[in-house]
Amino acid sequence: MEGRQNVSIEEDSELLVSKSKPPTFTEMCVKQLIDTFEFVLGSVSNTASYLRLWALSLAHVKLSEVFYDATLHQTLKDPQSTNFISVMG
Numbered sequence: 001m002e003g004r005q006n007v008s009i010e011e012d013s014e015l016l017v018s019k020s021k022p023p024t025f026t027e028m029c030v031k032q033l034i035d036t037f038e039f040v041l042g043s044v045s046n047t048a049s050y051l052r053l054w055a056l057s058l059a060h061v062k063l064s065e066v067f068y069d070a071t072l073h074q075t076l077k078d079p080q081s082t083n084f085i086s087v088m089g
Contacts, residue, residue: 023031
């Protein structure tokens with residue numbers, strides 16, 4: 001055990017890799033299937049996230065239009081209104 005104390009982490013991991021047997025075709029297929037599944041899930045998740053942002057943006061635009069129509073639009077149409085002074089002042 002004393003001789004192994006000076007072995008670096010990289011050398012130790014290389015020893016483990018060299019001692020292990022190469023992966024079988026089945027193991028490689030399973031690993032590739034898992035990687036593909038993770039990629040698809042990530043893509044679907046990112047797409048859903050961007051769709052949520054788009055929906056939030058549309059809702060914000062509509063809410064801004066409603067707010068403008070309900071408050072500022074009526075006030076700015078009639079400059080003689082007392083509300084015009086409160087908006088501008």
